[in-house]
Amino acid sequence: DTGVSQDPxxxxxxxxxxxxxxxxPISEHNRLxxxxxxxxxxxxFLTYFQNxxxxxxxxxxxxxxxxxxxxxxxxxxxxxxxxQGDSAMYLCASSPxxxxxxxxxxxxxxxxxx
Amino acid sequence: xxxxxQNPLFLSMQEGKNYTIYCNYSTTSDRLxxxxxxxxxxxxxxxxxxxxxxxxxxxxxxxxxxxxxxxxxLHITAAVHDLSAxxxxxxxxxxxxxxxxxxxxxx
Numbered sequence: 001d002t003g004v005s006q007d008p009x010x011x012x013x014x015x016x017x018x019x020x021x022x023x024x025p026i027s028e029h030n031r032l033x034x035x036x037x038x039x040x041x042x043x044x045f046l047t048y049f050q051n052x053x054x055x056x057x058x059x060x061x062x063x064x065x066x067x068x069x070x071x072x073x074x075x076x077x078x079x080x081x082x083x084q085g086d087s088a089m090y091l092c093a094s095s096p097x098x099x100x101x102x103x104x105x106x107x108x109x110x111x112x113x114x
Numbered sequence: 115x116x117x118x119x120q121n122p123l124f125l126s127m128q129e130g131k132n133y134t135i136y137c138n139y140s141t142t143s144d145r146l147x148x149x150x151x152x153x154x155x156x157x158x159x160x161x162x163x164x165x166x167x168x169x170x171x172x173x174x175x176x177x178x179x180x181x182x183x184x185x186x187x188l189h190i191t192a193a194v195h196d197l198s199a200x201x202x203x204x205x206x207x208x209x210x211x212x213x214x215x216x217x218x219x220x221x
Binding site: 033035040041042043044045048056058091093099100101102103104105106107108 | 145147149155156157158159162164202204206208209210211212213214
Protein backbone atom coordinates (compact mmCIF):
# COMPACT_ATOMS: atom_id res chain seq x y z
CA ASP A 1 0.00 0.00 0.00
CA THR A 2 1.55 3.26 -1.13
CA GLY A 3 -0.43 5.73 0.94
CA VAL A 4 -3.53 7.89 0.72
CA SER A 5 -4.61 8.59 -2.83
CA GLN A 6 -6.92 11.28 -4.16
CA ASP A 7 -8.61 11.69 -7.50
CA PRO A 8 -8.59 13.89 -9.45
CA UNK A 9 -5.44 15.82 -8.64
CA UNK A 10 -6.70 18.92 -10.40
CA UNK A 11 -10.21 20.06 -11.26
CA UNK A 12 -11.28 23.18 -13.12
CA UNK A 13 -14.99 23.89 -13.14
CA UNK A 14 -17.33 26.71 -13.89
CA UNK A 15 -19.25 28.44 -11.15
CA UNK A 16 -22.53 26.71 -10.45
CA UNK A 17 -21.37 23.23 -11.45
CA UNK A 18 -21.18 20.28 -9.07
CA UNK A 19 -17.89 18.49 -8.42
CA UNK A 20 -17.02 15.25 -6.64
CA UNK A 21 -13.65 14.20 -5.27
CA UNK A 22 -12.56 10.75 -4.18
CA UNK A 23 -10.18 9.68 -1.44
CA UNK A 24 -8.79 6.18 -0.91
CA PRO A 25 -7.25 5.83 2.55
CA ILE A 26 -4.50 3.51 3.66
CA SER A 27 -6.05 0.09 4.15
CA GLU A 28 -7.04 -0.73 7.73
CA HIS A 29 -7.14 2.96 8.64
CA ASN A 30 -10.51 3.42 10.27
CA ARG A 31 -10.56 7.21 10.37
CA LEU A 32 -10.76 9.45 7.33
CA UNK A 33 -10.61 13.25 7.34
CA UNK A 34 -11.31 16.00 4.83
CA UNK A 35 -9.67 19.42 4.94
CA UNK A 36 -9.57 22.51 2.78
CA UNK A 37 -6.44 24.61 2.41
CA UNK A 38 -6.09 27.97 0.71
CA UNK A 39 -2.80 29.56 -0.24
CA UNK A 40 -0.75 30.67 2.74
CA UNK A 41 -3.15 29.20 5.29
CA UNK A 42 -3.22 26.13 7.45
CA UNK A 43 -5.60 23.28 6.61
CA UNK A 44 -9.19 23.87 7.69
CA PHE A 45 -11.05 20.86 9.06
CA LEU A 46 -14.21 19.94 7.16
CA THR A 47 -15.35 16.55 8.42
CA TYR A 48 -14.22 13.13 9.54
CA PHE A 49 -15.44 9.54 9.50
CA GLN A 50 -14.78 6.61 11.76
CA ASN A 51 -15.47 3.61 9.56
CA UNK A 52 -18.67 4.56 7.71
CA UNK A 53 -20.01 6.93 10.37
CA UNK A 54 -19.58 10.67 9.88
CA UNK A 55 -18.74 11.73 13.43
CA UNK A 56 -18.04 15.39 13.05
CA UNK A 57 -18.73 18.13 10.57
CA UNK A 58 -17.34 21.64 10.75
CA UNK A 59 -19.84 24.40 11.45
CA UNK A 60 -18.10 26.28 8.67
CA UNK A 61 -19.22 23.69 6.15
CA UNK A 62 -22.16 24.93 4.17
CA UNK A 63 -25.05 22.75 3.02
CA UNK A 64 -23.49 22.68 -0.44
CA UNK A 65 -20.83 20.31 0.87
CA UNK A 66 -21.51 16.65 1.54
CA UNK A 67 -19.26 13.71 2.22
CA UNK A 68 -19.83 9.98 2.28
CA UNK A 69 -17.92 6.87 3.19
CA UNK A 70 -20.47 4.19 2.39
CA UNK A 71 -18.50 1.04 3.08
CA UNK A 72 -15.95 2.41 5.48
CA UNK A 73 -13.25 2.40 2.82
CA UNK A 74 -13.05 5.15 0.19
CA UNK A 75 -14.79 8.49 0.66
CA UNK A 76 -16.27 11.11 -1.63
CA UNK A 77 -16.63 14.83 -1.10
CA UNK A 78 -19.22 16.61 -3.23
CA UNK A 79 -19.57 20.34 -3.65
CA UNK A 80 -22.82 21.50 -5.21
CA UNK A 81 -23.29 24.80 -7.03
CA UNK A 82 -19.63 25.71 -6.78
CA UNK A 83 -18.62 29.28 -6.04
CA GLN A 84 -15.34 31.04 -6.70
CA GLY A 85 -14.65 31.01 -2.97
CA ASP A 86 -14.55 27.21 -3.10
CA SER A 87 -11.27 27.36 -5.02
CA ALA A 88 -8.73 25.65 -2.77
CA MET A 89 -6.73 22.50 -2.21
CA TYR A 90 -8.89 19.72 -0.75
CA LEU A 91 -6.86 17.34 1.39
CA CYS A 92 -7.78 13.91 2.62
CA ALA A 93 -6.05 12.11 5.47
CA SER A 94 -6.48 8.78 7.19
CA SER A 95 -5.38 7.44 10.55
CA PRO A 96 -5.11 4.00 12.10
CA UNK A 97 -6.92 2.94 15.28
CA UNK A 98 -4.05 3.81 17.61
CA UNK A 99 -3.83 6.12 20.59
CA UNK A 100 -2.04 8.80 18.54
CA UNK A 101 -4.49 8.88 15.61
CA UNK A 102 -1.54 10.05 13.56
CA UNK A 103 -2.82 11.31 10.23
CA UNK A 104 -1.35 10.47 6.85
CA UNK A 105 -2.22 12.96 4.16
CA UNK A 106 -2.93 12.41 0.50
CA UNK A 107 -1.56 14.62 -2.29
CA UNK A 108 -4.72 16.73 -2.45
CA UNK A 109 -7.16 17.81 -5.15
CA UNK A 110 -6.71 21.36 -6.37
CA UNK A 111 -10.05 22.91 -7.31
CA UNK A 112 -10.29 26.03 -9.45
CA UNK A 113 -13.72 27.57 -9.94
CA UNK A 114 -13.90 30.00 -12.84
CA UNK B 115 -13.56 29.06 20.52
CA UNK B 116 -10.33 27.10 20.19
CA UNK B 117 -7.43 29.13 18.90
CA UNK B 118 -4.04 27.83 17.82
CA UNK B 119 -1.37 30.46 17.42
CA GLN B 120 2.07 29.93 16.00
CA ASN B 121 4.98 32.29 16.07
CA PRO B 122 6.86 33.40 14.26
CA LEU B 123 4.88 33.16 11.02
CA PHE B 124 8.00 33.74 8.96
CA LEU B 125 11.51 32.72 9.92
CA SER B 126 14.67 33.23 7.96
CA MET B 127 17.77 31.73 9.47
CA GLN B 128 21.28 30.82 8.47
CA GLU B 129 22.59 27.33 8.23
CA GLY B 130 24.09 26.09 11.45
CA LYS B 131 21.94 28.25 13.71
CA ASN B 132 19.37 27.15 16.27
CA TYR B 133 15.84 28.43 16.63
CA THR B 134 12.49 27.60 18.23
CA ILE B 135 8.97 27.78 16.83
CA TYR B 136 6.15 28.22 19.34
CA CYS B 137 2.60 26.90 19.27
CA ASN B 138 0.05 28.15 21.80
CA TYR B 139 -3.46 26.77 22.04
CA SER B 140 -6.41 28.03 24.04
CA THR B 141 -8.18 24.91 25.38
CA THR B 142 -7.11 21.54 26.69
CA SER B 143 -6.25 18.96 24.10
CA ASP B 144 -5.38 15.27 24.17
CA ARG B 145 -2.94 15.39 21.28
CA LEU B 146 -0.65 17.92 19.66
CA UNK B 147 0.67 17.36 16.16
CA UNK B 148 3.49 18.86 14.15
CA UNK B 149 3.52 18.68 10.36
CA UNK B 150 5.83 19.78 7.60
CA UNK B 151 4.65 21.01 4.21
CA UNK B 152 6.91 21.68 1.23
CA UNK B 153 5.70 24.14 -1.44
CA UNK B 154 3.01 22.58 -3.62
CA UNK B 155 3.06 19.36 -1.61
CA UNK B 156 0.86 17.75 0.97
CA UNK B 157 1.54 17.47 4.70
CA UNK B 158 4.02 15.12 6.30
CA UNK B 159 3.57 14.09 9.91
CA UNK B 160 6.59 14.89 12.10
CA UNK B 161 5.53 14.35 15.71
CA UNK B 162 2.54 13.43 17.83
CA UNK B 163 2.73 14.54 21.47
CA UNK B 164 0.32 13.01 23.94
CA UNK B 165 1.22 13.99 27.45
CA UNK B 166 2.61 16.79 29.54
CA UNK B 167 6.37 16.92 29.35
CA UNK B 168 6.50 14.77 26.23
CA UNK B 169 9.62 15.30 24.14
CA UNK B 170 10.32 13.75 20.76
CA UNK B 171 13.34 14.14 18.52
CA UNK B 172 14.03 13.28 14.93
CA UNK B 173 17.28 14.44 13.41
CA UNK B 174 17.66 18.19 13.87
CA UNK B 175 14.08 18.67 15.07
CA UNK B 176 12.86 18.29 18.64
CA UNK B 177 9.29 18.86 19.79
CA UNK B 178 8.02 19.27 23.34
CA UNK B 179 4.67 19.74 25.02
CA UNK B 180 3.64 21.63 28.16
CA UNK B 181 -0.06 20.98 28.63
CA UNK B 182 -0.31 23.22 31.67
CA UNK B 183 0.96 26.20 29.70
CA UNK B 184 -0.85 24.97 26.57
CA UNK B 185 2.38 25.39 24.69
CA UNK B 186 4.36 23.24 22.31
CA UNK B 187 7.74 24.07 20.85
CA LEU B 188 9.59 22.84 17.79
CA HIS B 189 13.32 23.35 18.21
CA ILE B 190 15.65 23.36 15.25
CA THR B 191 19.28 22.53 15.88
CA ALA B 192 22.07 23.48 13.46
CA ALA B 193 19.67 24.22 10.62
CA VAL B 194 20.36 23.00 7.10
CA HIS B 195 18.80 24.13 3.81
CA ASP B 196 16.72 20.94 3.52
CA LEU B 197 14.69 22.05 6.52
CA SER B 198 13.22 24.93 4.53
CA ALA B 199 9.44 24.34 4.55
CA UNK B 200 6.27 25.43 6.32
CA UNK B 201 5.68 23.88 9.73
CA UNK B 202 2.23 23.54 11.22
CA UNK B 203 1.07 22.56 14.66
CA UNK B 204 -2.43 21.21 15.22
CA UNK B 205 -4.55 20.17 18.19
CA UNK B 206 -7.12 17.43 17.97
CA UNK B 207 -10.07 19.49 19.19
CA UNK B 208 -11.77 19.99 15.82
CA UNK B 209 -8.32 19.27 14.36
CA UNK B 210 -7.51 22.95 14.45
CA UNK B 211 -4.29 23.98 12.71
CA UNK B 212 -2.11 26.96 13.34
CA UNK B 213 -1.37 29.37 10.50
CA UNK B 214 2.04 27.83 9.94
CA UNK B 215 5.63 29.01 10.22
CA UNK B 216 7.38 29.47 6.90
CA UNK B 217 11.02 28.62 7.49
CA UNK B 218 13.78 29.56 5.09
CA UNK B 219 17.30 28.36 5.81
CA UNK B 220 19.97 30.30 3.96
CA UNK B 221 23.53 29.14 3.30
